[in-house]
Amino acid sequence: MAAQTVASTTDTPNAPAAPAAPPVDLGPAVALSCRECGERTPLSPSFACASCFGPLEAAYELPTGDPEALRKAIEAGPESIWRYAPLLPVPADVAAKPNLNPGFTRLVKADRLAAELGVTGELYVKDDSGNPTHSFKDRVVAIAVEAARAFGFTTLSCSSTGNLAGAVGAAAARAGLRSCVFIPHDLEQGKVVMAAVYGGDVVAIEGTYDDVNRFCSELIGDPIGEGWGFTNVNLRPYYAEGSKTLAYEICEQLGWRIPDQIVIPVASGSQLTKIDKGLQELIKVGLVEEKPYRIIAAQAEGCSPVSAAYKAGHDVVRPVKPDTIVKSLAIGNPADGPYVLDIARRTGGAVEDVTDEQVVEGIKLLARTEGIFAETAGGVTVGVAKKLLEAGVLDPAATTVVINTGDGLKTLDAVAATSGPTATIRPSLEAFRAAGLSAH
Amino acid sequence: MSVSVRIPTILRTYTGGQAEVAAEGTTLAEVIADLEKNHTGISARVLDDEGKLRRFVNVYVNDDDVRFEQGLATATPEGAGISIIPAVAGG
Numbered sequence: 328m329a330a331q332t333v334a335s336t337t338d339t340p341n342a343p344a345a346p347a348a349p350p351v352d353l354g355p356a357v358a359l360s361c362r363e364c365g366e367r368t369p370l371s372p373s374f375a376c377a378s379c380f381g382p383l384e385a386a387y388e389l390p391t392g393d394p395e396a397l398r399k400a401i402e403a404g405p406e407s408i409w410r411y412a413p414l415l416p417v418p419a420d421v422a423a424k425p426n427l428n429p430g431f432t433r434l435v436k437a438d439r440l441a442a443e444l445g446v447t448g449e450l451y452v453k454d455d456s457g458n459p460t461h462s463f464k465d466r467v468v469a470i471a472v473e474a475a476r477a478f479g480f481t482t483l484s485c486s487s488t489g490n491l492a493g494a495v496g497a498a499a500a501r502a503g504l505r506s507c508v509f510i511p512h513d514l515e516q517g518k519v520v521m522a523a524v525y526g527g528d529v530v531a532i533e534g535t536y537d538d539v540n541r542f543c544s545e546l547i548g549d550p551i552g553e554g555w556g557f558t559n560v561n562l563r564p565y566y567a568e569g570s571k572t573l574a575y576e577i578c579e580q581l582g583w584r585i586p587d588q589i590v591i592p593v594a595s596g597s598q599l600t601k602i603d604k605g606l607q608e609l610i611k612v613g614l615v616e617e618k619p620y621r622i623i624a625a626q627a628e629g630c631s632p633v634s635a636a637y638k639a640g641h642d643v644v645r646p647v648k649p650d651t652i653v654k655s656l657a658i659g660n661p662a663d664g665p666y667v668l669d670i671a672r673r674t675g676g677a678v679e680d681v682t683d684e685q686v687v688e689g690i691k692l693l694a695r696t697e698g699i700f701a702e703t704a705g706g707v708t709v710g711v712a713k714k715l716l717e718a719g720v721l722d723p724a725a726t727t728v729v730i731n732t733g734d735g736l737k738t739l740d741a742v743a744a745t746s747g748p749t750a751t752i753r754p755s756l757e758a759f760r761a762a763g764l765s766a767h
Numbered sequence: 768m769s770v771s772v773r774i775p776t777i778l779r780t781y782t783g784g785q786a787e788v789a790a791e792g793t794t795l796a797e798v799i800a801d802l803e804k805n806h807t808g809i810s811a812r813v814l815d816d817e818g819k820l821r822r823f824v825n826v827y828v829n830d831d832d833v834r835f836e837q838g839l840a841t842a843t844p845e846g847a848g849i850s851i852i853p854a855v856a857g858g
Contacts (some may be wrong), residue, residue, distance in 0.1 A: 363823065375853030377777045378812065380823040382854070541827065544852045548776045548786060558853045595855075643822050646834050647825070660832065662854035665822055 331401040331678060351477040353385075356416030359564050359573035362399045362666070372478050372556065382662065383564045384604075385416045390763050394613030398583065401575075401614075406431040408466055408572040412606060415475045415572070417567045424502050426472060429465030430572050431467030432457040434580040434728070439696040440709075449726045451586070453577055454699055454731065460521065462599065462655075462702070462733035463492035467569035469497075471558035472502050476746060480556030482507055483527075485684040486543040488536050488561075488594065488703075489518030490733055495558055496525035504713045507555075509539050517737045520723050537660045559597075570598040573760065574605025578615050579726055583610070587725035592704040592713045592732055593624045593633050593678070596655040603670045621676040624667050625711035627653035627703075630682045633664045637678035642668055652741050653703040655733065677720050681710035688743055689713065690735060700735030768793050770847040772802060778851065781809040795828060796839040798849060813851060814854075825852045 351370050363381025374383055390397050390413050397413065405408030408430030409422040422428070432455050441450035447641035455463040468491065475483055483499040483506045485491045492508040499506035506527030509518065511534060521531045532539045540560075546552040547561050558566045578585055583608055589600040603622055609615045626634045629651025636644045644664030646665045649657035661667070671678050681689070686703055694700050701709065706730045715721040734743070751757040759765060772790050774782050782788050788806070792798035803810035805822065815821050819839070826833045827850040833841045 375775070375776070375777055375823070377780075379815075380777075380812070382823065382851050394822060537832070538830075540855050541825070541850065541852055542853055544775070545773065545850065548773075646832055648835075659826065662823070662836075662856070715856050751828065 333385055337579045340371055352418045352479055353416040353474065353565070354418055354421075355387045355389060356411060356565075356568075357388050359383040363464075368437070369515075370477075372559055374472070374562040383554040385564050385568050387414075387416075387608075389414065389608065390613050390639060391612065396538060397612060398614055403577070406607055408469060408569065408576075411575045414575065414605075414612070415470060416568050417470060418477075421473055424473075424476075425503065427459040427498055427501055428468055429469050431576060434577060436692075436701065437729075440549045440693060443692065444695055444713055446700075446716065446723045446727065447565050448587070449727045450725075451577075451581075451697050452693065452697060452699055453573060453728055453730045454571070454701075456699070456705075456731060456735070458494075458699065459730055460490075460493045460497045461737060462490035462494065463570070463573065464490045464733075466497045467491075467566045468558055470569040471556065471562045471566040472504070473496050474562045475504065475558075476502070478556065478562075480554060481505060482555045483558065484508060484543070484555050485558045485560075486510075486536070486539040487522070488657060489514045489737070490655055491559065492522035492529065493518060493525075494692060496522050496527045496529075499527055500525040509543055511536050511539055511654075515738055516742060517739060518654075521737065522553035535656055537646070540660075553639070559645065563597075563674050567601050568595045570601035571605030571608065573598070573601045573730065575609065577715070578609055581726070583615050585615050585618055586728045588621045588623060588676075588721055588727040590623045590625055590708045590715075590721075590727070590729045592656055592730065593626050593660045593661065593664075593667055594658045594704075596624070596667040596726045598732075599624055599670065600663045600666045603674075618619075622670050622674045623676045623711065623715065624671050624678040625708045626678070626680040627651040627656055627686060627707050628663040628682045629653070630657045631680035631755050632659060633661055633667050634678045634680040636664065637671060644668070651686075652738075653707055653739075655704045656707060657700065660738055677715060679708060679711045679720075685710040685714070687741055687745065689745070693731070694735070699731060700733050701731040701734035702738045704733060705731035705735070706741070707754060722757055768843055768845045768849070770843050770845075770849055772798065772849045773851065773853055775853060777833070778812055778855070781812070783808040792843055794839065795826065795833055795841045795843055795849070796845050799839070819857055823854045825854055827852070836843055
């Protein structure tokens with residue numbers, strides 16, 4: 328479709344030709360804008376506002392005028408995040424380039440889980456374990472790859488708790504870029520292997536994820552980091568936009584409607600912030616009807632700085648030293664924490680945390696009722712949904728979506744101790760009968 | 768106390784492009800005040816209108832995030848390395 332744009336040209340009919348096209352083509356993204364103070368800068372690999380340190384994010388000229396045509400174009404698009412290219416900071420021909428084509432993962436109607444939790448409305452699990460490297464990070468990295476290409480970077484990098492490292496390694500391999508990722512030294516083995524198998528460099532840092540972040544921030548400020556595209560640091564304004572596709576897909580899969588309640592895991596808070604942004608954009612371009620929705624943020628108790636701030640009524644987040652089995656959410660100093668607080672409060676939602684034991688219970692409950700094996704972060708969202716339903720905070724009659732961000736195979740250790748064989752027997756019918764497992 | 772301060776890219780316009788500068792002070796607040804004397808304008812970038820550290824800036828004295836310590840009152844021992852770092856997204 329021929330998308331119209333919000334901004335109209337200022338050229339008069341007799342004016343000289345417009346100056347040369349902008350140096351980068353990132354589709355409808357036209358500038359970077361500070362989320363704190365609103366200051367605008369040209370598109371570049373920058374991530375913090377020079378005036379106030381606030382996070383920079385992509386600002387758009389979004390399609391307007393004919394929502395029906397936009398909806399049809401999206402529905403006719405590829406079964407990946409690229410169906411939403413008109414709403415993302417990517418060139419229009421993005422789907423034709425070598426990439427992993429993430430997204431359009433299943434939205435599972437979870438009736439058996441609903442029955443177990445006492446939900447009388449519709450309950451869905453948005454299962455992002457179905458992405459190419461089995462976590463939602465493929466969405467954000469795919470956008471970052473386009474930004475890396477646009478800015479001429481040849482090395483793709485990141486600081487990671489594991490999932491992002493794997494996604495960067497795979498996406499870089501497919502795109503023909505070098506990769507070098509940085510992780511805390513004590514990650515789950517599955518995630519380390521997944522990061523390394525794609526052939527890039529993997530550097531384990533002796534410290535926490537927050538130490539890794541600090542190191543990477545200093546690396547890009549140093550001449551030895553020149554030419555490196557860090558997905559979640561200097562490419563952050565583009566990278567983070569990939570999470571909006573979760574909002575787009577959920578609404579499209581629900582027949583272009585916004586659910587009443589969404590439970591989202593919080594590490595840095597970027598995903599939650601961008602899901603909210605995605606919902607707002609869908610309303611703005613007319614693809615969904617405006618309606619109230621509640622955003623619920625979920626953390627693990629052993630790393631719950633945002634939950635603690637929410638419960639204390641604060642609007643700033645005091646960092647913590649993480650101690651939880653949920654390593655993918657173990658960010659003690661969450662950059663977008665203040666926005667998570669703002670969004671949870673603005674939407675009438677909540678921020679809650681669960682213990683590691685409740686995380687494991689959540690993983691097993693989802694697996695037992697729906698056949699979905701979630702990584703620990705999925706155990707957090709299911710656990711928080713259960714806790715808030717029991718507390719009467721979540722409405723059991725509402726349409727609710729719980730997000731699972733990754734595959735349980737990545738975090739086997741969390742459930743290995745309590746998920747072994749029911750019995751070990753000799754290969755004989757007699758032994759099986761003796762084990763008490765026969766149907767009759 | 769004499770300390771060295773690592774300057775993030777977005778603040779290097781105030782330090783003539785230098786990535787690391789020397790400063791004096793026994794606390795972080797004094798160090799920032801000393802930075803301001805030699806690099807006018809830098810203080811307003813790091814501190815908000817109420818004189819508090821902006822909420823999206825991380826400051827480390829040696830390896831310690833000052834929010835785990837005493838914030839602007841955190842001691843800056845002789846020879847300390849101070850880093851000013853913008854917050855980044857998760858991974």
